[in-house]
Amino acid sequence: MNALEIIDLNRSFGAISVIEGLTLSIKEGQRHAIIGPNGAGKTTLFNMLTGWLPPSSGSIMFGDKSIAGMTPSRITASGMARSFQINALFDGLTVRQNLRLSAQALHPSRLDVIASFNAYSDIEELVIFNAERMALTDYMDKPVQELSYGIRRQLEVALALTSEPKLLLLDEPAAGTSPSERLRLVNLITRLPKSTTILLVEHDMDLVFEISDRITVLTYGSVLADGSPDEIRRHKAVSDAYLGKNHA
């Protein structure tokens, strides 16, 4: 069963075609990474999948639902959540409040205008559960402003995770992290249950090879190679085009 199926997707900006006839499927339970040199169209693809950019043509099937051209909030409501390459957190609020906003986003209580904001125990449970998954329990009542960059990256992923998505899209989760922060993040992401399908866009090659069990290489808006990490590592065209001639 495919979690996500992209068929003949196109996107151009004026005369420049960024995504050209892209066809790609992501299997349920897989950790699937998309890599590619700058300008390969990774971000454009990501934005189309999450509804921030409508495709010029083509279809995106999420489960049995066509989501091409849907608004970001509706795509999230249908079970897909994303993290951002540049932190998009609620800086003035604490970790707990950040996660609570995520936990109640698809919960009927979001429209409750009378009860206290912490009245719903199922939301509080969801917050604690996901804080544990991303190792944030020590920081629950700290405002985001006081957190280190690495912890903020963990919160960035946790925010997406807390809406309990079927498909989790991570946009360069390790961007800007130190080696130790990166290691921590890799461990946390690897430990996530297989019931959550993960689609990852990442620059950090080591991270990609550690986390993913399938890799798609994108160049000039279409698929150059698609396979297991080992296959990609051995792929001649990939190592020439992207990994550099001396890699592995």
Place this chain on the structure above:
Amino acid sequence: MSKQKLIPIIKCTSRNRVIHLTVIAVGLMTLVPFVLNDYQISLGTEVMIFALYALGINVLLGYTGYVSLGHAMFLGIGGYGLAILSVLWGWPVWAAVPATFLIGAILGGVIGFACLRVGKIQFLVLTLAFSQMLSGAFTKLKATGGTDGMAGIPRPDLAWLGVDSWNNDIFYLYVLTFFLVVTFTLYRVLHSPFGSVLVGIRENERRMVALGYRTGRYKIGAFAISGFVATVAGLLLAQRTGFATPDYMSWSYSGEGILMVIIGGMQSFSGPILGAGFYVLAKAGLADITDEYIVVFGLLFMIVVAGFRTGLSGLIKVILTWRTRNERT
């Protein structure tokens, strides 16, 4: 002051302390007609009316993060709503008052829908344009008295309670009732899950969208609530002065409302109330000395913006925290 007070989800003040302070404040406010003189009582009435107005503005300004430069239009809608329904159309007061509130909320939603489709700067300009348009229309409209506005705004008939609402003390208590009901309801709404969504929008709207919120609807809701509360203030203001005039919709009233919120502290629920109290009382005090009270407020505004962003409510919180610390040691 290193930690900024955040609304509404973090509470620096404990729950008990909030309850204590509220009980004391409500007690003192109820005592006003029994201990103060006529002039002071009527100042008290004015404080509550403008406190409601500022609270309404702060739903957008402090909680949702949108600056409306046209909120005085709701003061006008409150006044003219009651004036048109009761004076022109002969509705009884008990029907005209709730109908006016409803109109305020609906117009809030509609104007919000029109203004919130754009960025924050455009929003500011659009709200200003709407209020200028409305005040312009009422200036020209013959049926509502043009520039002169309308006189003879009715107050409710409270004979069934054995009192007369034209009595200064009774009118104070009448306004106090509205003030308490609206303030407590608003407090609940802003501290509900819905209220936390508004704060989320203020902090990072893009992320809220990514989390699955249809933020447009919440913003329209916020504008409707904000407009409703300001409409209540406008209606009471017209009942207090007996007039509904285009003046109440002028941009200077909009600006003064924002001034009250910022001086009082927009990062707290009580800030607008304190700001309105300070504004009305200081204005009355300064008016005895000089006509140029606005200069003083200008200076104060600069001080708050430059050095003391949490306003009066922040100042009080610092004093309370400091006292608690001293009591402990």
